[in-house]
Amino acid sequence: MDPSVPVLLVKVGYYPLHHGSVGAVRTLGRLGVPVHVIAEGRFTSAAVSRHRAGRIVWPTTGAEPAEHLVQELRRIASSLPRRAVAVATDDEAAILLAEHAETLSEHLLLPPVPRDLPRLLASKHDMFQLCRRYGIPAPESRLVASRDQIDEIVREFAFPVVLKNSEPWVRLAAPAVSRSTVVSTPQELYELAAGWPDAPYVLVQEYLPRSESTDWIAHVCCDAQGDIVVGFTGVKVRSWPPHVGVTTYAYSVSNPELAALTARLCKESGYSGIADLDWRLDHRDGRYKLLDFNPRVGAQFRLFETDAEIDVVRAHYLTFTGQAVPAGRQVEGRRIIVENLDVPARIAYRNGAAREHHIPPGGKREFAWLAADDPLPGLVTAARSARPIARRVVARLFGGRPQGM
Structure with missing residues (x-):
């Protein structure tokens, strides 16, 4: 592949510990792609990665007027050596890029997603209405x-x-x-x-009862026509906060029925770019029901890879720089562990009803933070998350926290 086109990770809001951003920096940086990171400060997880080419400190809250965000983003993008592939790491960034693509495309390579679609998909209510329109099951x-x-x-x-x-x-x-x-x-x-x-x-x-359902995730990269370039499916085992938060442990397993349902929604809506979808299999009627459609890279995207070593971020880069995406099949049995969050999640899930999970053998474990060739994001995360996690665990276990914590 030609790695000469730079990438800009675009974020809006404040979340200094984000393993999706770290994963994006690593997966492209290891191939020699110059990845430039927008960060809240110099010592955030993605900003300290040795695989990043540049760091732009731009603290935002998400409450700024869109005109201000667009103006600053244009300034940042125009400072890069050449037009860059944009990768949104949150819904706000995905919405901003889509709704102001005409202004931003001078300096950024953007998927031609319909202008209003990311906002509709990110909204729980509007997503439900879209599901009804396209005949997609949803609660x-x-x-x-x-x-x-x-x-x-x-x-x-x-x-x-x-x-x-x-x-x-x-x-x-x-x-x-x-x-x-x-x-x-x-x-x-x-x-x-x-x-x-x-x-x-x-x-x-x-409400879909947890005892009668299984949580699934799907990650895709779609081309300009809404066709899936690469698509993956997997099972979410644990999350933090329990059952409602970010995935802390999951494994990859092919699910043709869910993959086809995801592909139909993306094609019929005209979606283009990276997406992260949360589904729940309702065992009472045997249907997969869509809970969330995140129109951007998912934090746990490194769970998934083809046997040609292509994930959704690499596929996005190749697609929108006009390069061919190598053919490949989803690797079965890969697991992702978000180290700092899966510790309290394990404790919380230990006392609840657990569904049996049969993980395909032979898959690699992918850690959100730990990497032998890139240790600083893990160290920064450990330092920043130790005390807040301890407070939350104690609060959940004992209904409060001891003095001094």
Whole structure:
């Protein structure tokens, strides 16, 4: 491959520990691609990787006006030696790149995704509407735009239900629901809603019982026509926070049915670029139901690779620099472990009901942070995450934290 075209990792918001960014730097940097990292500071996980070619310190919150973000991003991109392939590492960045592609494409190579599609896919409510349009199974959902709708929700939904922030890409100062929350009874819902603003924009979603379902993930890279260049499927075993957070342990296994369902959604919607999808297999009716569509690189993308050593980031780079993507099959049984988060996740899952997982043999273990040829991201992560993780583990185990922590 020709590695001469640079890459710019584009982020919006504050998350200094992000193993997806580290994975992107490593997978391209090891091939000689010059990867330039936008970072909150000099000592963030991706910024200290030995495989990065450049580091641009640009702290943002995600609340800045789009015009300001576009202006600064143009300035950053124009400072690179040549037009660069953009890789979005969060939903906000993916939305910004798509909605301002005409302005940014002078300095960045961007997938020709429809302008409004990333915003629609990142929104829980709009994604549900798209699923209905294209006949994709998804949990029944309803947007609560006013507290007056609570009576209607209680009449029409079976409890428990799940509450989610409808627009998770917006880093709101005080969202009505900060993360996915299971509500067991109508009375509990009424009590929570009493503290919501008049227009809460909370998504109420059908609850899929964990004891009767399995979490799956799909990662794809689509070309300009919406066809999948490479696609992967795997099983999510653990996450942090438990059941609702980022994947901490997963393994790869081919699933032709899920791959076909993912490919149909991408093709019919016209999606182009990298995507990370969360699915849940409902064993009660045997259907895969879409929970999330992240229109950007997933944090755990290094779980997946073909036998030609192609992952979604390498495929994206080759596709949008006009190079051929080597043919290959998904490697079965690869596992990813997010070291700092899987420790508390193991503790949390130890006491819950566990579904038997049959991991195909022979797969390699991929660590999110540890790498013999790139030790600094792991050291930075260990230093920055030790105390917060300890606080959260103690809080979950004992309902509080001891003095001095």
